[in-house]
Amino acid sequence: MIHPLKSGPPASGLLSATEQDALRRDAADPGRRELFLIPPADGGGYPESAYLAGNSLGLQPRATQAELLEDLASWARLGVEGHLEAGRPWLPYHGLLTAPAARLVGALPEETVIMNSLTVNLHLLMVSFYRPRGGRTKIVIEDTAFPSDSYAVRSQARFHGLDPDTAVVRLGDGREVLDFLEREGETVALVMLGGVNYLTGELMDIPAITAAGHAAGAVVGWDLAHAAGNVPLRLHDWGPDFAAWCSYKYLNSGPGALGGVFVHQRHLGDPGLQRFEGWWSTEQSTRFRMDPVSRPPASADAWQISNPPIYAMGPVRTSLNLFDQAGMTELRARSVRLTGYLESLLDEVTPTRPLSVVTPRDPERRGCQLSLRIERGSAAELARRLRLEHGVVTDAREPDIVRIAPTPLYSTYLDCWRAATALAHCVKE
Numbered sequence: 393m394i395h396p397l398k399s400g401p402p403a404s405g406l407l408s409a410t411e412q413d414a415l416r417r418d419a420a421d422p423g424r425r426e427l428f429l430i431p432p433a434d435g436g437g438y439p440e441s442a443y444l445a446g447n448s449l450g451l452q453p454r455a456t457q458a459e460l461l462e463d464l465a466s467w468a469r470l471g472v473e474g475h476l477e478a479g480r481p482w483l484p485y486h487g488l489l490t491a492p493a494a495r496l497v498g499a500l501p502e503e504t505v506i507m508n509s510l511t512v513n514l515h516l517l518m519v520s521f522y523r524p525r526g527g528r529t530k531i532v533i534e535d536t537a538f539p540s541d542s543y544a545v546r547s548q549a550r551f552h553g554l555d556p557d558t559a560v561v562r563l564g565d566g567r568e569v570l571d572f573l574e575r576e577g578e579t580v581a582l583v584m585l586g587g588v589n590y591l592t593g594e595l596m597d598i599p600a601i602t603a604a605g606h607a608a609g610a611v612v613g614w615d616l617a618h619a620a621g622n623v624p625l626r627l628h629d630w631g632p633d634f635a636a637w638c639s640y641k642y643l644n645s646g647p648g649a650l651g652g653v654f655v656h657q658r659h660l661g662d663p664g665l666q667r668f669e670g671w672w673s674t675e676q677s678t679r680f681r682m683d684p685v686s687r688p689p690a691s692a693d694a695w696q697i698s699n700p701p702i703y704a705m706g707p708v709r710t711s712l713n714l715f716d717q718a719g720m721t722e723l724r725a726r727s728v729r730l731t732g733y734l735e736s737l738l739d740e741v742t743p744t745r746p747l748s749v750v751t752p753r754d755p756e757r758r759g760c761q762l763s764l765r766i767e768r769g770s771a772a773e774l775a776r777r778l779r780l781e782h783g784v785v786t787d788a789r790e791p792d793i794v795r796i797a798p799t800p801l802y803s804t805y806l807d808c809w810r811a812a813t814a815l816a817h818c819v820k821e
């Protein structure tokens with residue numbers, strides 16, 4: 393149900409597109425909003441917020457709570473026997489998530505595992521895939537890398553006895569990465585970039601950069617925090633060595649949800665790879681023989697260490713099922729239409745105001761997020777006003793970026809119209 397404005401519109405008339413037009417588009421091109429719990433609006437006269445912050449924390453699917461309670465009830469009813477006798481037995485539980493996660497990122501099931509959280513997984517993957525040797529020591533990241541990734545690669549460099557100021561190379565964009573690989577590729581041990589940049593919303597050319605990294609003799613890994621569930625991915629075919637993503641942004645699995653890991657098939661079962669192991673790294677069938685030496689399976693499961701948190705896996709399972717039902721191809725098609733609509737509205741607002749969209753205009757070079765740079769005032773203050781005065785939830789990255797992400801599962805054309813109208817209202821010409 394999409395609710396039109398109830399009280400007098402404070403900000404209508406600022407755009408040539410009308411609220412009626414947005415509502416007509418929603419009727420013709422609906423998402424799956426009814427499957428989600430939409431937070432109420434803080435202000436603006438609408439009952440529901442225009443929630444455009446799914447790039448930061450996705451909304452809760454209605455199905456999540458009941459399924460989580462089922463898992464809790466198994467513990468109450470079965471105690472330790474739940475490992476084997478729960479409706480979804482705990483011992484092989486993570487396996488329920490593997491196939492839908494693999495479909496989501498275009499991987500083989502054996503290349504995929506859901507475990508831990510994102511930065512932890514990046515570290516575990518770098519244990520295997522960042523092996524500086526001789527003159528090949530550098531890690532290439534993007535200058536606008538998410539801080540956690542920057543800290544992770546710098547600490548990995550230090551772990552190997554290297555100076556992070558020289559070992560970590562920060563580059564501006566995909567073009568600069570390709571140029572650097574051409575010029576100094578023999579010094580690069582690892583290229584590790586965000587598939588969709590968290591700040592600018594730019595979608596990298598993942599297959600081209602992966603191929604260039606490999607041609608230079610480097611290992612290539614991708615942080616897909618802002619790409620998984622946002623854009624279609626074909627990781628197996630594109631061939632990076634590894635990738636990792638989180639599940640609380642576009643994947644709607646809840647704050648701190650378990651992340652995903654991809655390790656390309658060509659590395660599976662390679663006894664030469666270094667890896668940190670624990671009892672969940674060993675073959676499931678022989679785990680309870682309690683052998684002193686592990687026998688890791690030839691799959692991404694070998695990167696698991698501990699027995700996983702069951703109540704954290706349920707919400708990921710619920711969410712991945714939604715993606716399976718909706719299909720990433722269909723979701724992407726609606727996403728391109730929604731973001732294109734938002735962009736067309738912002739085109740009316742930005743020329744006369746100290747605002748500009750920094751995300752690429754080409755839909756092939758972005759996901760659903762549009763990032764606005766504000767030239768005066770604080771981005772956080774603007775995001776606060778959008779929320780409290782208009783019920784429009786965006787998110788700010790200080791000092792000057794406001795990110796607006798219509799997500800195709802639950803965002804509406806009305807949400808986009810409300811966001812553009814509220815912006816026009818809050819930012820003076």
Ligand SMILES: *Cc1c(COP(=O)(O)O)cnc(C)c1O
Binds near residue numbers: 509510512538615617
């Ligand atoms: C969201 C995000 C993170 C967060 O890391 P956690 O380990 O899940 O807290 C890391 N890197 C990128 C690129 C992100 O977008």
